Amino acid sequence: MTMNHSTFYRLIKPIESSFGGGRDAFYGPLTRRLKQYHNTPCAKGSVESQPFSLICCPCFSSNSVCEKTSKSNLSTSYEILGSGVILLKNYLSLKDQVDIVNICEKRGVGHGGFYEPSHQNGAKLRLQMMCFGRNWDPVTKYKERYRSDGSKAPPLPYELSSLAKTTIQNAQVHLKELPSMCPDICIVNFYSPVYGRLGLHQDRDESSDSLRRGLPVVSISIGDTAEFLYGYTRNRNKLDNVLLQSGDVLIFGGKSRRIFHGVNQVFPNTAPLPLLQQTALRPGRLNLTLRQF
Numbered sequence: 181m182t183m184n185h186s187t188f189y190r191l192i193k194p195i196e197s198s199f200g201g202g203r204d205a206f207y208g209p210l211t212r213r214l215k216q217y218h219n220t221p222c223a224k225g226s227v228e229s230q231p232f233s234l235i236c237c238p239c240f241s242s243n244s245v246c247e248k249t250s251k252s253n254l255s256t257s258y259e260i261l262g263s264g265v266i267l268l269k270n271y272l273s274l275k276d277q278v279d280i281v282n283i284c285e286k287r288g289v290g291h292g293g294f295y296e297p298s299h300q301n302g303a304k305l306r307l308q309m310m311c312f313g314r315n316w317d318p319v320t321k322y323k324e325r326y327r328s329d330g331s332k333a334p335p336l337p338y339e340l341s342s343l344a345k346t347t348i349q350n351a352q353v354h355l356k357e358l359p360s361m362c363p364d365i366c367i368v369n370f371y372s373p374v375y376g377r378l379g380l381h382q383d384r385d386e387s388s389d390s391l392r393r394g395l396p397v398v399s400i401s402i403g404d405t406a407e408f409l410y411g412y413t414r415n416r417n418k419l420d421n422v423l424l425q426s427g428d429v430l431i432f433g434g435k436s437r438r439i440f441h442g443v444n445q446v447f448p449n450t451a452p453l454p455l456l457q458q459t460a461l462r463p464g465r466l467n468l469t470l471r472q473f
């Protein structure tokens with residue numbers, strides 16, 4: 181893979197990590213809940229599929245994990261990737277990451293949790309998805325409050341909204357032009373290694389006010405490493421790419437709120453071993469994007 185950052189300037193500086201300690205870590209029940217059907221309008225892009233759990237039985241073996249990813253004492257740094265775009269490397273502590281996996285597992289495993297969304301033409305996206313705060317799907321966007329199983333998005337957990345706000349404040353120290361935001365939505369994606377991906381797109385379904393003000397998207401990566409593509413055009417030859425590793429947080433806002441972006445590939449066996457040991461996260465990559473509608 182070649183790294184090409186020709187159109188962006190980069191700075192690498194140490195930063196403070198913060199998510200605060202003291203939050204409860206909990207493991208979601210791996211129970212299968214009965215589907216409840218309600219007589220409510222349904223989102224067409226949200227046809228339900230098999231229940232999906234982030235947790236696999238402790239099925240990983242330590243020798244399937246890359247040796248260099250087994251260290252958890254990596255230093256934190258930041259890279260400015262463009263106007264309004266900042267990558268906070270290794271920003272989240274192991275505990276933060278474990279807590280986030282557990283929050284997502286708790287709400288993701290049952291009714292209103294993870295499912296495989298589809299495009300208008302019926303083709304499935306190559307990921308599992310769930311939403312907090314407000315439902316979004318590729319067909320009806322934010323228009324339908326209910327999914328086809330009658331579920332509504334669970335409320336956005338306080339831990340996630342407060343994490344996003346604090347992260348933006350820390351990023352603003354280095355990137356003055358980055359607007360603040362109060363997240364009310366979180367889209368959670370899970371990509372399996374090799375197969376998982378997300379085509380090039382813009383995040384532009386939030387309110388026109390949010391987009392006009394460039395309120396940032398805060399994107400959290402946990403688990404296996406991804407190759408992330410981004411740029412100001414759909415032209416693949418003019419895109420840049422960057423690796424997003426477990427614990428990284430990418431923020432894009434301001435003039436770059438509508439950058440084109442996508443996930444080109446997810447590399448197997450690249451998740452940190454301590455994360456797998458403490459969560460039993462299945463192979464793949466968890467991504468959370470927090471936004472303000």
Ligand SMILES: O=C(O)CCC(=O)C(=O)O
Nearest residue numbers: 367369383399443467469
């Ligand atoms: O997985 C990622 O890094 C990006 C996710 C994304 O772009 C989205 O959910 O809109």
Ligand SMILES: [Fe+2]
Nearest residue numbers: 381382383441
């Ligand atoms: Fe996106």
